[in-house]
Amino acid sequence: MVSDVDLNNTLTEEREEILSELTKLEEDISTLRQVLASKEKHHSELKAKLGITPLIEFKQNFNRSWYDMQTSTAYKKTSETLSTAGQKTSAAFTTLGTAISRKFGDMRNSPSFKSFEEKVECTVSNIKQTKVGSQGRGGSFEEVLSSAAHASAQETPSNNMSESSDHERTC
Structure with a gap:
């Protein structure tokens, strides 16, 4: 029976330590959220002073993304392939048009x-x-x-x- 009491006591002490650590973590998280909110507010104020609006920021992000996409290897390969396909299609239509024109002339x-x-x-x-x-x-x-x-x-x-x-x- 004594060992049961010791085991229960040990579990209770361990549980209390875990609860105490959990409480400290929650307090730290709350403090970090307050600090983050303060920093975000300061960030917004600085952007406003510089005249950076959400629309300007969106345009900058879009332009940056567009540039990154155009410089990618996949984009370059796709662009070259489509260009070649367009040239071949154009040549085929020109040949077809010439053949049809010749046939009408012969007729x-x-x-x-x-x-x-x-x-x-x-x-x-x-x-x-x-x-x-x-x-x-x-x-x-x-x-x-x-x-x-x-x-x-x-x-x-x-x-x-x-x-x-x-x-x-x-x-």
Whole structure:
């Protein structure tokens, strides 16, 4: 029983020491918080005297971070890679545009396109002459187109030669 009492006594004394140390630490923390608050207040006052506002401080921090990022190896490598990719893409689009332009030029100079173009010109010319020949009857585009088709279906080769212009003879 005596050993139980000694053991309990030792635990109690140890507990009291721990509680005492904990109390001292809490007091130190409280004192440090007060000192820190005082220092932060003094820090703010000095910044205000120098004219350093939170916005200016934010800009300075941003500029510093931006500079640090631009000087980083990763940024430099990424920038070089994107630049090279942009140049290659630009060259590819230029080549594609040139090829398409060349193909349109070849198509426009082909015999079938020229034949189609002549037929369209002839039809437009016939429509204009039919419209003028109707002496102001007017009408919609569909009516003029219909009358031009009707007139060309009824014309005979002899009528066509005597009444038509030189341009119509080639149509």
